[in-house]
Amino acid sequence: MKRVLCVLMMIAAWAAAFAQKITVSGYITDAKSGESLIGAGVIYNNPVQGAPLVGAVSNNYGYYTLSLPAGERSVTWSFLGYADHTETLFLSRDTVINVHLEPSASIKEAVVTARKEAGLNSTNTGALEVPQSVLETMPALFGEKDVLKSLQFLPGVQGGSTGSSGIYVRGGGPDENLILLDDIPLYGVNHMFGIFSVFTPEAVKKVTLFKGSFPARYGGRLSSVIDVRTNDGNDQEFHGLVSVGMLSDRVHLEGPIVKGTTTFSMSGRVLHSFLFTPILRYFDVPANYYFYDLNGKIAHKFSNGDRLIASVYHGRDRFLVKYEDDYSYNYDDYTHRGSDSDVVRRENTNINVDWGNTVGALRWNHAFGSKLFANTTLAYNHYEMDVDLTYLDYCKERGIETQQKMDVTYDSGINDIDFKMDFDYNPVPEHLVKFGVEYIHHDFRPQTATFSEKETVGKETLMDTTMNMSSGNKLIGHEVSLYIEDDFVIGQRLSFNPGLHLGYFRTQGKNYFSPQPRFSGRLDIGGGVSVKASYARMSQYVHLLASTDISLPTDLWVPITKDIKPETADQFSLGTYWDAGHGWELSLEGYYKKMNNILEYKDGMSVLITSSGWEDKVAMGEGRAYGMELFIQKKTGNTTGWLGYTLAKSDRRFPDGSINRGEWFPFKYDRRHDISLVVNHRFNDCIDISGSWKFFTGGVTTLTTREFTVVDVNDNRREEDYVSSRGNYRLPPTHTLNLGVNFHKKKRHGERVWNISLYNVYNNMNPDFVYKERATEYDPGTYTVKREGVRVTKITVLPLLPSFSYTRKF
Amino acid sequence: MRRYIMMILAAAFATVSCENIVEEIWSSDNEAMLVLNAQLRQDETSHRIFVNCSSGSRSETVEDAEVTVSVNGGASVKGVPLAYTREGFGGYTLDYFDGYEVKVALSPGDKVDVKASWRSLSASASIEVPEACGVISAVDTAMIFVPAGGEDGHDYRSRQYSIAVQDRSGEKNYYMLSFQETFYRISPTGEKLAQMTNEGAFDSSADHLLHPMETSMLGDILGDDNRYNIFTDEMFAGASYTLKVMDSTYGFYDENWVMFWDDFQEGDYYSMDRVIRVYTLTFDEYVYLKSIVAANNDLGFMTEPVIYAENVTGGLGFVTAMTPSSYTIKFSAEPYEGVPPYTAYRYVDNLYY
Structure with a gap:
């Protein structure tokens, strides 16, 4: 009884302490556009020297809440690239203050950095932000700015094949990244076989990458969270942008529907198919390819505490092949043409490959008083890939018509319905509690194929067959997650973010529970130096099965099943961080990640559908990744950029009999060293330049090293390729320098920007692809064997490539 | 400015007119x-x-x-x-x-x-040498017609087998099913004049254990096969399982087969034995046979590399032993009717051809 009384008294004392606090809350927005500012800081300017820092940061919707003692208090709102705003408040009751910050030409760091989710002063390890300014200025392949490619320059993040937007974080696969577009997970994030990501740069407001500690609100992937936030739209004026590049055209429009209350933002991008088609024709490919993206968003402010946001994204890739061949002749005159010929023949082949995402979301922001902020989301996410092949062979010979027709369809898709509620609760300045619940209804259709064939002679049907093949059929999954996390500070030097993510997945009558504890802590040891440590357990319920290094539409998204367990990862990170002043920051971080139940295709298996299901083709195994990352960044001033270095190792092991005889082998993108250098310099309002240099040692590929003989149970012998182990050949290093320059000119209405980019400036012959074959080389003089073995041919597809784009902002 | 930019771009394009730059790297694993x-x-x-x-x-x-x-x-x-x-x-x-x-x-x-x-x-x-599985029992056969399943789209006659396999308990086991057929030429007086033995072939596609997933023609085209009829005891560890297969010996055999039947005279009889075997394989052998099938189905860059099981010291290759349990079915002698009987041969409109 005494214990109960003690606890009640403590709760009462805690509540009393809260009662003495006044809460200031509201939205922080851009004064010119009304766009909410994510991660803007609010700080109480405590006149007492050495007093604990009291501050807050705006959330993903620009909403902040800060509890202060009653009385006269000075508060400053700040954000990188904006002028600070300071007010003296006379606090006697909870107050709503919406702040509009003015953009500032002098780029300087915000005053308040406490409680930021990413960066040096956040509690999280391995959390980085890529500012929009960097996205806009980085030199890009074909002049196409790309969100995911920008991330590849951060330490711990690697790209796939050169030029592709694949993301491999800390030894994880491309499917181990939770890529969120305004909170909605995307499945297919690439266009054009991985060369572009689906994010239209103009629609993006902020990109945050988590690769070390993961706040408890995130779940479902092992290696990283890439949180992409898009613009809500200008609530004061209409603005827009038209950009013409070498490969694509982009358009962006935003403005108020009802000034100050309702805004819209829409953007689109489409590939120049008129440019692409002649290139394919040049290589005798009767094909066409194009892609497009559409983003739309409408945001309505009902009151200070209520906002409704509707957003939609639709993106599509389409690859078409159309081949026709007609010929006719007479038996005695082969030059005779026409439908009256003895022989008339027509062959038509049509192939249509179509894939993409459609995402729709409805969000409601509501502030319950001044301390509790809620976001409720209802979303629909659809990803599909369809292949349709038709072949028709028509022949008329001396009046007898024969016809052969074949139809093959192959479909794969996912439909998700997602409902989630997220809450930010700020009871006292020292605690920011986030909690929520999410339910996702997954509807997977991993592989469905139909094969039909019909053959007729005259009116008689010789064959009329249709086969339906499905692998795994339809799979329904119910995913529920609950989370709670508390980012709290103790004094001026210590902050923690403990959390728990409870995951549940039900499919095929089987239930999987996954408690995922998360923890991160930061200790400020003075002089701008801090130390952070974190632990995170993550679970993953969906996987991408891919056979090749490039992103193909045949890459298959599959869920866990009653036999395929969820993947899990335990990651430990430890790092030291130094704020050196004048915008310079330095960090050194190490990590160790252990992964279980990761999936890979077994030896000799392929992605193509067969009568076996995909589950029979994959093996579940373990992986480990460890490394160290150095990051030196200059964030303010006319010259900004960073230098990143990663030392990493990653390997995998699967049960004996499935892959590599059960032995450890290096992960495909196990690259030991990776150096990235990004520099942007702004000369004046008219010209800025940027450069990026990337060096990484080669990943691995598997080579046939010799030929040998196998004998089966019937003593049949066969010569076969001998492979000593998976990943037995390390590719040569890759290094690329890219430069870009932007010429800005103010116009009467807006601004025009010419961008010129040079990709691979010193024309380094990088191993973009490798091709392997058995070969023998003979001495030309004696015709004796000079050397024989396996020849690896290194192909550089991206030499020095200049590009330009023209952008008109209004 | 615009003209200047265009000139730079034109010059840059001209210098980068190369397509693919190729470098060759030779792996030199030529040691004998x-x-x-x-x-x-x-x-x-x-x-x-x-x-x-x-x-x-x-x-x-x-x-x-x-x-x-x-x-x-x-x-x-x-x-x-x-x-x-x-x-x-x-x-x-x-x-x-x-x-x-x-x-x-x-x-x-x-x-x-x-x-x-x-x-x-x-x-x-x-x-x-591995231990044999438990005794094969309850081998049961019946003659059936398989509708429209023959290679030419016609019905064919086949023999169906139900073969019960008793697993050895306490360990993980790997098996292979096979059968061998022996034909005898018998004189009118009952004397065995000649015999010929063939490795028979099973059509095992209807058995769930041998083909866990639904089979299809396209699956066969893509080489998704279990040509060696191998299986594990995963589904019946320590217990028994009854395999259901058909023979599929309806094709012509080699020249020895033709010569054997050419020697038949009017009034001769023929008889046949069928030996059903279930071999116990080692785990490595099971994986090795799967690798051979996978290598046969290699689709190039879309396929993961095949890495064979190996157990040879000082060299390469694979040596293994397998142990069978067997069951022999003896079919009684039948009069020769002028054409080879081909027990499961194509049979359409009461005519052999």
Whole structure:
């Protein structure tokens, strides 16, 4: 009884302490556009020297809440690239203050950095932000700015094949990244076989990458969270942008529907198919390819505490092949043409490959008083890939018509319905509690194929067959997650973010529970130096099965099943961080990640559908990744950029009999060293330049090293390729320098920007692809064997490539 | 400015007119190594061992190696090269080399050492003969017509088998199903005049254990097969399972088959035996056979590399032994009716053809 009384008294004392606090809350927005500012800081300017820092940061919707003692208090709102705003408040009751910050030409760091989710002063390890300014200025392949490619320059993040937007974080696969577009997970994030990501740069407001500690609100992937936030739209004026590049055209429009209350933002991008088609024709490919993206968003402010946001994204890739061949002749005159010929023949082949995402979301922001902020989301996410092949062979010979027709369809898709509620609760300045619940209804259709064939002679049907093949059929999954996390500070030097993510997945009558504890802590040891440590357990319920290094539409998204367990990862990170002043920051971080139940295709298996299901083709195994990352960044001033270095190792092991005889082998993108250098310099309002240099040692590929003989149970012998182990050949290093320059000119209405980019400036012959074959080389003089073995041919597809784009902002 | 930019771009394009720059890297794994292969069968006394020499992109047959086999540390038995010349079509002669024959008797649990040496190279493997599975029982057959399933789209006659396999408990087991057919030519007086043995073929596609997923024609085209009829006891560990398969010996056989039936006279009889075997395989053998199938289905860059099981020291290759449980079905003699009976031969409109 005494214990109960003690606890009640403590709760009462805690509540009393809260009662003495006044809460200031509201939205922080851009004064010119009304766009909410994510991660803007609010700080109480405590006149007492050495007093604990009291501050807050705006959330993903620009909403902040800060509890202060009653009385006269000075508060400053700040954000990188904006002028600070300071007010003296006379606090006697909870107050709503919406702040509009003015953009500032002098780029300087915000005053308040406490409680930021990413960066040096956040509690999280391995959390980085890529500012929009960097996205806009980085030199890009074909002049196409790309969100995911920008991330590849951060330490711990690697790209796939050169030029592709694949993301491999800390030894994880491309499917181990939770890529969120305004909170909605995307499945297919690439266009054009991985060369572009689906994010239209103009629609993006902020990109945050988590690769070390993961706040408890995130779940479902092992290696990283890439949180992409898009613009809500200008609530004061209409603005827009038209950009013409070498490969694509982009358009962006935003403005108020009802000034100050309702805004819209829409953007689109489409590939120049008129440019692409002649290139394919040049290589005798009767094909066409194009892609497009559409983003739309409408945001309505009902009151200070209520906002409704509707957003939609639709993106599509389409690859078409159309081949026709007609010929006719007479038996005695082969030059005779026409439908009256003895022989008339027509062959038509049509192939249509179509894939993409459609995402729709409805969000409601509501502030319950001044301390509790809620976001409720209802979303629909659809990803599909369809292949349709038709072949028709028509022949008329001396009046007898024969016809052969074949139809093959192959479909794969996912439909998700997602409902989630997220809450930010700020009871006292020292605690920011986030909690929520999410339910996702997954509807997977991993592989469905139909094969039909019909053959007729005259009116008689010789064959009329249709086969339906499905692998795994339809799979329904119910995913529920609950989370709670508390980012709290103790004094001026210590902050923690403990959390728990409870995951549940039900499919095929089987239930999987996954408690995922998360923890991160930061200790400020003075002089701008801090130390952070974190632990995170993550679970993953969906996987991408891919056979090749490039992103193909045949890459298959599959869920866990009653036999395929969820993947899990335990990651430990430890790092030291130094704020050196004048915008310079330095960090050194190490990590160790252990992964279980990761999936890979077994030896000799392929992605193509067969009568076996995909589950029979994959093996579940373990992986480990460890490394160290150095990051030196200059964030303010006319010259900004960073230098990143990663030392990493990653390997995998699967049960004996499935892959590599059960032995450890290096992960495909196990690259030991990776150096990235990004520099942007702004000369004046008219010209800025940027450069990026990337060096990484080669990943691995598997080579046939010799030929040998196998004998089966019937003593049949066969010569076969001998492979000593998976990943037995390390590719040569890759290094690329890219430069870009932007010429800005103010116009009467807006601004025009010419961008010129040079990709691979010193024309380094990088191993973009490798091709392997058995070969023998003979001495030309004696015709004796000079050397024989396996020849690896290194192909550089991206030499020095200049590009330009023209952008008109209004 | 615009003109200036265009000039820069034009110049840059001109200098980058190259397409692919290619560099060749030669892997130089040309060291000669012996490849030793053998699939020993416990129920046979004559075994075949194959020796090759692998170097770079070649793997050549070695016909003068020294091959020995020793059982349980006993005396070594030498392998005898099986080389012969056969007359081929058009009067050409063809030289065959069928490996090395070794005659030893094997029992389950035996430790077998196989060694091969050639010039300065040597390779060896040590294996253990696995135990047989429990007795095959309840082999049941029935003649059926398979509608529209023949290669030409017509009905064909086949024989269906139900074969119960008793698993050995307490361990993970791997099995292979096979059958052998022997035909006898019998005189009107009942004397056995000749016999011919063939490795039969099963159509196992209807059995869930042998083909866990639904099968299809396209699946077969893509090579998703279980041609060796291998399976594990995963679904019936320690218990029994009844396999349901059909024979599919409706095709023509080789010239020996034709010659055998050509010798039949009016009034002769024929009879046949069918030996059903379920071999116990080692785990490595099971994986090895799957690898052979996977390699046969290689679709190039879309396929993961095939890495074979190996157990040869000092060289490459795979040596294994398998132990069967068998059941023989004896079919009673039938009068010869002028055409080969081909028990499961195509049968349309009461006519054989």
